[in-house]
Amino acid sequence: MSSDVLIPLKRIEIVVDEDSVEKLLDLLHAANVRGYTVIKHAGGLGSRGERRPDDYALQERNALVILACDEKQAERIVTALRTRLKEFGGMCLVSDCNWVVGASGSY
Amino acid sequence: MSSDVLIPLKRIEIVVDEDSVEKLLDLLHAANVRGYTVIKHAGGLGSRGERRPDDYALQERNALVILACDEKQAERIVTALRTRLKEFGGMCLVSDCNWVVGASGSY
Amino acid sequence: MSSDVLIPLKRIEIVVDEDSVEKLLDLLHAANVRGYTVIKHAGGLGSRGERRPDDYALQERNALVILACDEKQAERIVTALRTRLKEFGGMCLVSDCNWVVGASGSY
Amino acid sequence: MSSLLVPAILFFALGMFACLIKSDLKFPPDMHKMIVIYLLVGIGLHGGRAFINSPIGDALPAVFAAFGFGIGLPIIAYIILRGVGRINPLDSAAIAAHYGSVSAGTYMTAVAMLNSMNVTYEAYPVIMLAIMESPAIMIGLVLAGYSRKIMGGAKKGEKGMMGHLVREAFTNGSILLLFLSMGIGYVVSEPSYHKIEPFFEGIFMGVLCLFLADMGMEAGKRISEFKKVGVFLVCFGVVMPIIGACFGMLVGHYYLQYSVGGVTLVTVLAASCSYIAVPPAMRLAIPEANPSFYLTLSLGVTFPFNIVIGVPTYYAIAQYLAGQG
Amino acid sequence: MSSLLVPAILFFALGMFACLIKSDLKFPPDMHKMIVIYLLVGIGLHGGRAFINSPIGDALPAVFAAFGFGIGLPIIAYIILRGVGRINPLDSAAIAAHYGSVSAGTYMTAVAMLNSMNVTYEAYPVIMLAIMESPAIMIGLVLAGYSRKIMGGAKKGEKGMMGHLVREAFTNGSILLLFLSMGIGYVVSEPSYHKIEPFFEGIFMGVLCLFLADMGMEAGKRISEFKKVGVFLVCFGVVMPIIGACFGMLVGHYYLQYSVGGVTLVTVLAASCSYIAVPPAMRLAIPEANPSFYLTLSLGVTFPFNIVIGVPTYYAIAQYLAGQG
Amino acid sequence: MSSLLVPAILFFALGMFACLIKSDLKFPPDMHKMIVIYLLVGIGLHGGRAFINSPIGDALPAVFAAFGFGIGLPIIAYIILRGVGRINPLDSAAIAAHYGSVSAGTYMTAVAMLNSMNVTYEAYPVIMLAIMESPAIMIGLVLAGYSRKIMGGAKKGEKGMMGHLVREAFTNGSILLLFLSMGIGYVVSEPSYHKIEPFFEGIFMGVLCLFLADMGMEAGKRISEFKKVGVFLVCFGVVMPIIGACFGMLVGHYYLQYSVGGVTLVTVLAASCSYIAVPPAMRLAIPEANPSFYLTLSLGVTFPFNIVIGVPTYYAIAQYLAGQG
Numbered sequence A, B, C: 001m002s003s004d005v006l007i008p009l010k011r012i013e014i015v016v017d018e019d020s021v022e023k024l025l026d027l028l029h030a031a032n033v034r035g036y037t038v039i040k041h042a043g044g045l046g047s048r049g050e051r052r053p054d055d056y057a058l059q060e061r062n063a064l065v066i067l068a069c070d071e072k073q074a075e076r077i078v079t080a081l082r083t084r085l086k087e088f089g090g091m092c093l094v095s096d097c098n099w100v101v102g103a104s105g106s107y
Numbered sequence D, E, F: 001m002s003s004l005l006v007p008a009i010l011f012f013a014l015g016m017f018a019c020l021i022k023s024d025l026k027f028p029p030d031m032h033k034m035i036v037i038y039l040l041v042g043i044g045l046h047g048g049r050a051f052i053n054s055p056i057g058d059a060l061p062a063v064f065a066a067f068g069f070g071i072g073l074p075i076i077a078y079i080i081l082r083g084v085g086r087i088n089p090l091d092s093a094a095i096a097a098h099y100g101s102v103s104a105g106t107y108m109t110a111v112a113m114l115n116s117m118n119v120t121y122e123a124y125p126v127i128m129l130a131i132m133e134s135p136a137i138m139i140g141l142v143l144a145g146y147s148r149k150i151m152g153g154a155k156k157g158e159k160g161m162m163g164h165l166v167r168e169a170f171t172n173g174s175i176l177l178l179f180l181s182m183g184i185g186y187v188v189s190e191p192s193y194h195k196i197e198p199f200f201e202g203i204f205m206g207v208l209c210l211f212l213a214d215m216g217m218e219a220g221k222r223i224s225e226f227k228k229v230g231v232f233l234v235c236f237g238v239v240m241p242i243i244g245a246c247f248g249m250l251v252g253h254y255y256l257q258y259s260v261g262g263v264t265l266v267t268v269l270a271a272s273c274s275y276i277a278v279p280p281a282m283r284l285a286i287p288e289a290n291p292s293f294y295l296t297l298s299l300g301v302t303f304p305f306n307i308v309i310g311v312p313t314y315y316a317i318a319q320y321l322a323g324q325g
């Protein structure tokens, strides 16, 4: 596909405690992010053991945040996020992706 | 991993209004897509501002559609989708991935 | 971004029947996986037709498991998973990603 | 006519109307599940109580009748679907199984109608309600096996499937809830039962209204799929309950010799078809069958037909039969 | 004062208190939706029943009043917002539309208070409750169109939007549920109604308590957004219901000539503002407007004001007016 | 024996049975949360009402007893776990905290049993129910701190955690709901209370049945984890409630000097252990402890033991003690 259809961007995927998601979004807003997608009620396994959203008594939940942005923005986000990731509890992955031109450019 | 285990494909990730997801799936069916995964109740930020599925009064929801397909199919989908993405409200990302042979080949 | 910030890993994305997700997680635990994220209540289309979590009568659900791990681990997982994927019903994608150092290294 | 002005039926109409004018009215999916759980427990308890004053031995003919319906009606349905409609064998098997079973919603609507007219009825139909789901699932499996044989290709691993489904037919959550609640209703002491009566009986008819409003919306949604399903199947969805009703009427009146209320309920059991336990069982047992066929028939055709036309008609005929002596 | 000790109001305070001390108390989102569905059906049925003994013709003045409020109050609100507050035109239009509509929660709290003091009231205010949402949405559209014209840029595709919203104003699930339940309450026979009364009337006031606890938590959450909204709008959220209340009082007492209870309810309708049907309609119709403005005003300012201060005051004034003759 | 035929206990058995035969019966997770909210408000209101006729001053001994249990029982549990079982210190601390607290489900089952036998009881145990969660969480923190000291490694940032958990112990949603509802029950007027009684009292025992069915399924699920937990802990889950019950009996009969009903309830409070407020607090305070230990003990061992064996036995012994004078 030609380059006027696809714009190469970075895809950032963050998993945090659902309770910390507001703080994460504040951090993203502060970094002038223009778009993201949030999926709540996720479970998982990590350094703090298993987290199960359907558990009868504990109901620990993660939230998954996906965002596409340009390389520079990505660097800014990663830098801001790194130090706070422990507090939020979770992980952050970065990979390459291509934005399909046509949608309003909220990246 | 050898090439008889992994088949290189395109991974398409689409976020639309939950209300438009039926129309998007119709479009995918029309493009002869053989497999996709849909996650509803997502929130997000985009050109139309924030959308929160848990909000008390508004409850705006996005749906995330993930699909793996070959390059040609991907091109067809992107072409069909581009012009309608504004109507659906959302975004579309394309990246590379590898399909693990063994699952019934629904790509 | 420099290599002391990003560690190149494999990103594995698995979709299975929600009923099989416990068995899948057992398989991952057996492969000594140290982290994963699970999203339930997903729908989709595949070789067995459409699956709709919101359907009035059938309510078929998929679960999406995302995990980041190093290349070797990924190979082990893919090998273990391949033969059982049909039983679980679903698919498995593998792609490249980078782990942002800072989170506790649960990969 | 006035029997149509039962709140339960009006709420069904409300839901259907809301769906047809494309209102955004929607009940949360969990609300539906919670209401079903509540209603099943309520029917069960009430049924169990009724048995205290009815000798259990007298239930035997009802049990026989239940098995007769559960096995006989699917075979009739299968023959019609294959012979008249030339429907694909596996689709036919899946659809047929539904008609051996019953619709708890239709049954409760009939009970609501009888109650609102102060018509009494026997304690036994509720046990038929609980029993009929299981043989229907079994016979669905048998028909599917037969279909696969005539189609030439046996599905492998089917034997494990069989065991799985026999288990499913008896451990299905809805059936279990109904049966065990019946047991609880039977054993608890009168003063204990009085403490839980306001919840399980007092507000039952009101909750049923919300349930039927939800069913109405679902039925309305399915109407848009009539085209995919085809004229023959839509007609079948009206004719099959009439055939079932005829058998129900005869069995209820001549064999079981129930009162007008009882005959009405037996007729409803024979005429209605499942949308709770059988669809997931068939999806598992006959994955090749198209679910939109049996779901559209069950939820979009037969259920509304029974609620709006069937139940009042069955009652009228039961009255006529009783008048004949 | 003792009128504040109505359980419904105390539960509102409970929810607000829990939120303000940052408790982790939270009701599941579906619980809220289910309760709203239940309450709307309950109000509708009860309202429909009340009409059986009230000549429908006499409802006409109430209908006129409802349209008057629905159209007049948003225009007043818009003028204040633009003229006094210099609020952006599209935000003004969106906020104004909310004040033409009503809050079912406030209405039910007032009913609970009147019931607990054994004050009777007319059957007609409930029909106003059902009617007022639609004209408010319409006038919101008109104000938005006017705003866009004075701002110079017409949004394209607006005509399709208009049709879409007119449909929405009449097929909105909540409005429909209220209207159709009213119809059902009106037509069902007395014995039929008695069967569903324990659910829709018996436990109504108790369910309302949980609803208001939930509303209290939501209102508490919105208080933290007062800063974003600004002093003027927070004041507006208190002044506008007072203005509405004055009109409501005058219309209820002099034009409709209702009893103390009826005047209180009419006043509540005029003084309250929507948080069910209007917000999503405005989000769709005026996407440029900031939702946190109208939601904070509606849920965080006007609703608590009405519940805690408004309702008892309106009742006291209605008593005074009645005393004046 | 006949006391086992209380519907609440039978529904618990139903849920457990469904789970053990691997039925697909499952209640939606939100249903559980909604029922818990409803039940807590119901207990609270009822408890608050009971206080109107009971001088509040007389509650003081009950408050002392509650603190005594909340602090004393975890210390005993910790000593047994460490001394006899050689359980890891942090796991011991987390488990111990649970036994200082109470199970609202067990309490309500006991109330249901007493009601069904028309046994009266004092108003004060319900205030103990509300109080005991907080000291139990505190003492859990203290034990965890002690454990960390003897293990040599202090967790950093623990001080902030301490403040956080002290807040949590008092703003926990469930505790708050119970306390505030008690307050509301105390202050509302009689006619007001009558309007909400059908919801919060009339249908209470019925809703409790669904709650216990759900608890039964959960308990059944936990049984499969007995192996992971080990023989010692499973035994501890039976022995500890017996120890608690002994203290409860003595305190209830000799110190508080309550009636048979009251002694039974005090015993249940001492013998039961939390599964609502304490588990999340311990997860936060002692992340190193394995949650499947304390959850399996609480939900899979102690709760079923108390429901099926404990409650009827405690009542029998209370009767015996009363007979002794």
Ligand SMILES: Nc1ncnc2c1ncn2[C@@H]1O[C@H](COP(=O)(O)O)[C@@H](O)[C@H]1O
Pocket: A034, A035, A036, A037, A038, A066, A067, A068, A069, A104, A106, A107, B015, B016, B017, B043, B044, B045, B046, B047, B048, B049, B050, B051, B062, B088, B089, B090, B091
């Ligand atoms: N850059 C982005 N990264 C991730 N998700 C996005 C991005 N931009 C938009 N979205 C998603 O697409 C939805 C609709 O976008 P929009 O139509 O621009 O408001 C948003 O609510 C987000 O969930």
Ligand SMILES: Nc1ncnc2c1ncn2[C@@H]1O[C@H](COP(=O)(O)O)[C@@H](O)[C@H]1O
Pocket: A015, A016, A017, A043, A044, A045, A046, A047, A048, A049, A050, A051, A062, A088, A089, A090, A091, C034, C035, C036, C037, C038, C066, C067, C068, C069, C104, C106, C107
């Ligand atoms: N390697 C991984 N792959 C995918 N998700 C992970 C991984 N490690 C951690 N997570 C997610 O991050 C959440 C928090 O991790 P942690 O803070 O390490 O317990 C986990 O519950 C998982 O959902």
Ligand SMILES: Nc1ncnc2c1ncn2[C@@H]1O[C@H](COP(=O)(O)O)[C@@H](O)[C@H]1O
Pocket: B034, B035, B036, B037, B038, B066, B067, B068, B069, B104, B106, B107, C015, C016, C017, C043, C044, C045, C046, C047, C048, C049, C050, C051, C062, C088, C089, C090, C091
């Ligand atoms: N090509 C694909 N892209 C994305 N998801 C897929 C694809 N194929 C299958 N799936 C997912 O895997 C589930 C099970 O597939 P199957 O077992 O082939 O029916 C489907 O319901 C989809 O959610």
Ligand code: NA
Pocket: D069, D073, D098, D099, D100, D101, D102, D244, D269, D270, D271, D272, D273
């Ligand atoms: Na049948």
Ligand code: NA
Pocket: E069, E073, E098, E099, E100, E101, E102, E244, E269, E270, E271, E272, E273
């Ligand atoms: Na108004």
Ligand code: NA
Pocket: F069, F073, F098, F099, F100, F101, F102, F244, F269, F270, F271, F272, F273
């Ligand atoms: Na205890």
